[in-house]
Amino acid sequence: MEQLNTIREYIIQGNVDKAISALNEYLNxxxxxxxxxxxxxxxNAYRKQGNWQQALNNYQSAxxxxxxxxAFEARKMVMDILEFYHKDMYNQ
Structure with a gap:
C-alpha cells in the first residue's frame, strides 16, 4: 500500500509517466x-494525460x-465528459 501512496503522489505532482511506469511494474x-x-x-494517470481510452480501460479493469x-464513479465521470465534448462527433 505504501508503494501505491508513493505512486499517488507522482500523479498529484504531475509526474504521470513515472506513475504509469511504476503502476505497470506493480501490476506485473x-x-x-x-x-x-x-x-x-x-x-487517473491516463486521464491526466488526456488518454481517455486507456483511462476507461483501466477503470473498467478496476x-x-x-x-x-x-473506479465506478471515475469511469462514469469520464463518460460524461466525453459525451459532453464529443456530441458533434456522434452526428456526423
Whole structure:
C-alpha cells in the first residue's frame, strides 16, 4: 500500500509517466495486492494525460476486480465528459 501512496503522489505532482511506469511494474508483480486500486490509479494517470481510452480501460479493469470501488464513479465521470465534448462527433 505504501508503494501505491508513493505512486499517488507522482500523479498529484504531475509526474504521470513515472506513475504509469511504476503502476505497470506493480501490476506485473504476481504478489501485488490492491490491484483494483492500482488500475484505478492507472486510469487517473491516463486521464491526466488526456488518454481517455486507456483511462476507461483501466477503470473498467478496476471495476471488474472491485465493483464498489472508486473506479465506478471515475469511469462514469469520464463518460460524461466525453459525451459532453464529443456530441458533434456522434452526428456526423
Amino acid at each position: 508483480n504476481d504478489n501485488s495486492v490492491d490491484k483494483d486500486e492500482a488500475y484505478y490509479l492507472l486510469g 471495476i471488474h476486480l472491485n465493483p464498489d470501488g472508486p
